[in-house]
Amino acid sequence: MLVLGLETSCDDTAAAVLQDGNKLLSNIINDQTSIHSKYGGIVPELAGRSHIDQLHKVIGQSLESAQVELREIDLIAVTVGPGLIGSLLVGVNAAKGISYGLGIPLIGVNHLEGHLLAIFLQKQIEFPFISLVVSGGHTDLYRVDDFGKYKILGRTRDDAAGESFDKVAKMLGHKYPGGPIIEKMSKEGSSNTHKFPRAYLEKGSLDFSFSGLKTSVKTYISKRQNMNTETLSDNDIAAGFQDAVVEVLSKKIIMACEKECLTRVVVTGGVAANGVLRKAVALACDRSGFKSWFPDPVFCTDNAAMIACAGYQKFMSFPESKADLLNLDATASLHLD
Numbered sequence: 001m002l003v004l005g006l007e008t009s010c011d012d013t014a015a016a017v018l019q020d021g022n023k024l025l026s027n028i029i030n031d032q033t034s035i036h037s038k039y040g041g042i043v044p045e046l047a048g049r050s051h052i053d054q055l056h057k058v059i060g061q062s063l064e065s066a067q068v069e070l071r072e073i074d075l076i077a078v079t080v081g082p083g084l085i086g087s088l089l090v091g092v093n094a095a096k097g098i099s100y101g102l103g104i105p106l107i108g109v110n111h112l113e114g115h116l117l118a119i120f121l122q123k124q125i126e127f128p129f130i131s132l133v134v135s136g137g138h139t140d141l142y143r144v145d146d147f148g149k150y151k152i153l154g155r156t157r158d159d160a161a162g163e164s165f166d167k168v169a170k171m172l173g174h175k176y177p178g179g180p181i182i183e184k185m186s187k188e189g190s191s192n193t194h195k196f197p198r199a200y201l202e203k204g205s206l207d208f209s210f211s212g213l214k215t216s217v218k219t220y221i222s223k224r225q226n227m228n229t230e231t232l233s234d235n236d237i238a239a240g241f242q243d244a245v246v247e248v249l250s251k252k253i254i255m256a257c258e259k260e261c262l263t264r265v266v267v268t269g270g271v272a273a274n275g276v277l278r279k280a281v282a283l284a285c286d287r288s289g290f291k292s293w294f295p296d297p298v299f300c301t302d303n304a305a306m307i308a309c310a311g312y313q314k315f316m317s318f319p320e321s322k323a324d325l326l327n328l329d330a331t332a333s334l335h336l337d
């Protein structure tokens with residue numbers, strides 16, 4: 001079974017061809033970093049226009065690289081939300097057009113389900129497990145009982161973890177996206193000299209909050225010029241900030257496992273590309289006797305392979321979820337549970 005996955009929810013125009021759920025034939029991503037980086041964040045209008053410009057090329061490249069003709073595709077899986085509405089509509093309308101024109105079945109995929117199931121591109125994980133989806137827009141902890149069976153255990157009450165990486169990088173004068181820059185800077189810095197605050201919220205809570213940490217970094221940077229004592233370098237700030245985020249994420253994952261009596265963990269989403277987070281979670285899980293998995297970094301950040309994978313699983317588990325062409329629509333705000 002050949003699935004064409006399409007992803008245009010934010011600033012990546014992506015198409016992938018997946019065979020039988022886990023044999024990836026192509027995975028093409030056109031990222032818009034060069035368009036948005038000078039603005040310090042994503043400009044929705046520019047994102048939508050670039051998707052219109054790029055999507056047909058990216059689809060063509062994905063078919064060519066997979067050596068597959070469009071008429072050979074058995075199912076089209078497209079992201080329907082959450083995301084930027086102008087961006088989502090480009091993918092949804094393209095998918096509808098191809099589906100209608102060639103009579104190919106179509107399925108709508110929640111972007112978060114795509115992230116959550118990305119690991120199945122590489123490994124069949126036994127249910128149930130705990131999943132942390134940590135990206136630029138979300139920091140969500142789920143209990144996953146099966147394909148399509150997700151229970152939210154905690155989520156951020158303010159900024160997403162990825163968003164806080166982007167904002168701290170911007171405060172330090174760097175361009176969007178900030179996550180990879182902070183990770184690189186932190187390798188040259190020390191997190192030991194100053195401890196930025198960790199928000200654990202009320203006892204037992206599995207929710208997150210990163211806005212206090214962000215403000216604390218901002219305050220430190222603005223006071224730094226006037227300090228008489230030795231101050232932190234930009235690299236130390238990056239390392240200290242990253243440490244605070246990683247510590248909270250790792251601890252809440254372990255708390256979620258203990259609360260739900262589960263021993264398997266999957267961490268996914270753009271921030272899960274972070275090597276320090278991967279190491280810290282793997283170590284914390286090892287210490288508690290839990291197992292952890294992380295998709296390869298290319299499947300952590302936005303891509304269409306994960307959308308094809310989630311679409312395939314959804315279609316196999318619930319064939320009736322095949323979309324009615326006229327009803328399929330994009331939704332900017334969409335939950336998973």
Ligand code: KG4
Binds near residue numbers: 166
């Ligand atoms: O999953 P993703 O590509 O898009 C969303 O669905 O949001 O995640 C993008 C986010 C950005 O905030 C980016 O700064 C962050 O993931 N990110 C990272 C790293 N790579 C990407 N954060 C920390 N360390 C990284 N290596």
Ligand code: ZN
Binds near residue numbers: 269270301
């Ligand atoms: Zn994403």
